[in-house]
Amino acid sequence: xxxxxxxxxxxxxxxxxxxxxxxxxxxxxxxxxxxxxxxxxxxxxxxxxxxxxxxxxxxxxxxxxxxxxxxxxxxxxxxxxxxxxxxxxxxxxxxxxxxxxxxxxxxxxxxxxxxxxxxxxxxxxxxxxxxxxxxxxxxxxxxxxxxxxxxxxxxxxxxxxxxxxxxxxxxxxxxxxxxxxxxxxxxxxxxxxxxxxxxxxxxxxxxxxxxxxxxxxxxxxxxxxxxxxxxxxxxxxxxxxxxxxxxxxxxxxxxxxxxxxxxxxxxxxxxxxxxxxxxxxxxxxxxxxxxxxxxxxxxxxxxxxxxxxxxxxxxxxxxxxxxxxxxxxxxxxxxx
Numbered sequence: 001x002x003x004x005x006x007x008x009x010x011x012x013x014x015x016x017x018x019x020x021x022x023x024x025x026x027x028x029x030x031x032x033x034x035x036x037x038x039x040x041x042x043x044x045x046x047x048x049x050x051x052x053x054x055x056x057x058x059x060x061x062x063x064x065x066x067x068x069x070x071x072x073x074x075x076x077x078x079x080x081x082x083x084x085x086x087x088x089x090x091x092x093x094x095x096x097x098x099x100x101x102x103x104x105x106x107x108x109x110x111x112x113x114x115x116x117x118x119x120x121x122x123x124x125x126x127x128x129x130x131x132x133x134x135x136x137x138x139x140x141x142x143x144x145x146x147x148x149x150x151x152x153x154x155x156x157x158x159x160x161x162x163x164x165x166x167x168x169x170x171x172x173x174x175x176x177x178x179x180x181x182x183x184x185x186x187x188x189x190x191x192x193x194x195x196x197x198x199x200x201x202x203x204x205x206x207x208x209x210x211x212x213x214x215x216x217x218x219x220x221x222x223x224x225x226x227x228x229x230x231x232x233x234x235x236x237x238x239x240x241x242x243x244x245x246x247x248x249x250x251x252x253x254x255x256x257x258x259x260x261x262x263x264x265x266x267x268x269x270x271x272x273x274x275x276x277x278x279x280x281x282x283x284x285x286x287x288x289x290x291x292x293x294x295x296x297x298x299x300x301x302x303x304x305x306x307x308x309x310x311x312x313x314x315x316x317x318x319x320x321x322x323x324x325x326x327x328x329x330x331x332x333x334x335x336x
Contacts, residue, residue, distance in 0.1 A: 002324040002325050003291060003296060003297060003298055003299060003325050004039040004040075004297075004298045004299075004325055004326075005038055005039060005298070005299050005300075005301060005318065005319075005322055005325050005326060006038055006039045006040035006041065006042065006072075006213070006298060006299070006300040006301070007030075007033045007038050007040070007041045007042070007300065007301055007302070007315070008042050008043075008076045008215055008300045008301065008302040009026055009029060009030070009042070009043055009044070009054065009302070010043075010044045010046065010052045010053075010054050010302065010304070011025070011026045011043070011052060011053035011054040011060065012051060012052065012053070012249050012304050013050060013053050013248045014051075014248055014249045014251070014306050015247075015248040015249060015250050015251045015306075016248075016251065017248070019053040022053040023053055023060070023063075025311075026043075026053075026054070026060065026064065027063060027064065027067050028308070028312075029311065029312065029315070030064045030067060030068055030071070030073075031067055031068060032312055032315065033071065033315060034068045034069070034070060034071040035328060036315060036316065036319040036326060036328060037319065037323075037326030037327045037328035038071060038315070038319070038326060039071065039298065039326075039327075040071065040072040040073070040074060040104060040300070041064055041068070041072070041073050041074075042073070042074050042075060042076030042077075042104065042106060042300065043057050043060050043061055043064065043074075043075060043076065044057070044075075044077070045057040045075065045077065045078055045082070045108075047082075049241075049246050050246060050247050050248050051237060051246060051248045051249050057075050057078055058075070058078070058088075058091040058092065058095065061073050061075060061095055061103070062094075062095055062098070065095065065098070065099040065102060065103065066099075071102070072102050072103070072104055073102055073103060073104070074103055074104025074105060074106055074161075075092075075104065075105060075106045075107075076106045076163065076181065076215070076300065077105075077106030077107050077108040077161070077163040077181075078092075078105065078106065078107055079107075079108045079109070079110055080107045080108065080109060080133060080136050080137065080140065081109055081132075081133060081136065085136050085139045085140035085143065086139075086140075086150055086153075088105075088140055089140055089143035089144060089148075089150055089153035090143075090150060090151075090152070092105045092153070092157075092158055093144065093151075093152045093153030093154070093156040093157070094152050094156075095158070096156040096157065096158045097152045100156075103158040104159055104161060105158045105159065105160050105161065106160075106162075106163050106181060107137060107160065107161065107163060108162075108163040108164070108169070109133040109164075109168070109169060110165075133172075134172055137160070137162070137172070137176070140160075141157070141160055144156065144157025144158075145157075159179065159206070160178055160206065161173075161178060161179045161180065161181055161213075162176070162178050162179075162180055162181070163180075163181045163182075163183065164180070164181075164182060164183065164194065165182070165183040165186040165187035165190060165194075166187065166190055166194060167190070167193065167194050167197045170182065170194040170195065170197045170198040170201075171197050171198065171201045173198055174197070174198045174199070174200070174201030174202040174203065174210065175201055175202075175203055176203075176205050176206070177202065177203050177204050177205015177206050177207050178205060178207065179206075179207060179210075179211040179212070179213070180195075180198045180210070180211070180212050180213070181212075181213040181214070181215060181300065182194050182195060182198075182212065182213070182214050182215065183215045184214045184215055184216050184274070184290075184294075185215050185216055185217040185275070185302060188273075188274035191214060191294055192293065192294060195212050195214075195294055195295070195296075198212060199212070211297050212295075212296055212297050212298075213296060213297060213298040213299065213300055214290070214294055214296045214298075214299055214300070215300045215301075215302060216275075216276055216287070216290065216299055216300070216301055216302070217234075217274075217275040217276065217301075217302055217303070217304070218275070218277070218283065218287070218301045218302070218303055218314065218318060219231040219234075219275065219276070219277045219278075219303060219304075219305060219314055220276075220277075220278065220279070220280065220283045220303075220313075220315075220317040220318050221278075221279060221310070221314065221317070222279060222280075222317075223279045224277075224278045224279045224282050226279070227277045227278045227279060227282075227283075228277060228278075229252065230305045230306070230307075230314075231272065231275065231277045232252070232256075233250045233251065233252060233255045233304075233305070233306050234249065234304040234305065235255075235268040235271060235272060236250050236254075236255045236258055236268075237249050237250060237304070238267070238268070238271055239264050239268065242267065249304060249305075249306055251306055252306055276290070280317055280320070280321060283317065283318065283321060284321045287299070287321075287322075301315070301318060303315065
């Protein structure tokens with residue numbers, strides 16, 4: 001199936017390491033993904049989470065764009081209610097001016113953190129509501145107009161995407177004629193209904209036709225058994241997050257030694273059921289089925305494993321399976 005493949009990175013901080021190393025790994029993975037031919041590289045905004053280093057999303061996008069040359073780079077996403085729309089416009093207008101034609105602005109309406117941290121970001125209890133998200137999106141897009149007085153946003157508007165894990169942003173993206181990215185890795189049961197709502201509600205706007213991308217958690221290895229071992233630390237990190245105990249991505253040894261309760265086992269089984277985990281044949285079978293079921297126009301892959309080399313290898317395997325959907329970057333002398 002020939003659809004573009006892209007990368008979603010949270011700059012994972014692993015147990016025993018540092019956020020500085022996580023950010024260096026992000027730059028390395030971005031260069032690697034570009035060489036393999038992945039279409040986009042998006043960074044996710046999360047706050048006050050010890051296992052995620054991509055909180056200063058716009059800053060990190062600039063760094064990734066600077067060490068790559070062909071791949072699109074963007075946010076997956078900026079949680080707009082956390083920020084003044086004008087500030088976001090200034091940040092992404094700057095990025096687009098520096099890297100013309102390569103920046104994406106993906107927007108979400110969730111805080112991406114707990115209420116206390118959201119209050120620290122937004123500075124006012126009255127700003128915690130997400131009800132004015134549509135108005136914020138319209139305001140933000142207005143700052144990119146050629147006659148805007150907001151510099152350097154004016155005339156430097158990147159494509160705007162709406163992100164979601166339910167039907168709310170799906171419908172809004174359709175009504176505004178914007179591309180839509182659905183977080184299948186967060187809310188798999190809502191994927192097909194949300195994409196149907198997006199397509200049914202679509203009205204031409206920025207796009208003439210709907211364009212839907214799905215975010216998928218993928219762990220690929222040489223065998224099914226090895227892939228399941230690599231995916232296990234992410235499952236334990238998910239359990240701890242749900243229990244209100246977020247932390248770095250645990251090591252394989254820590255994961256194996258954890259005394260799982262029956263409830264934790266059920267949580268993990270339910271979560272991994274919607275992931276693509278396995279050796280090459282299993283990954284191809286499950287991914288093909290998911291693309292067919294959702295009719296996705298693009299797939300964005302997130303891979304959270306403990307060892308950086310294993311993460312690179314996972315993308316290598318995926319690229320080998322879907323070379324028809326990838327366009328490897330051409331190396332140039334002096335290029336990144």
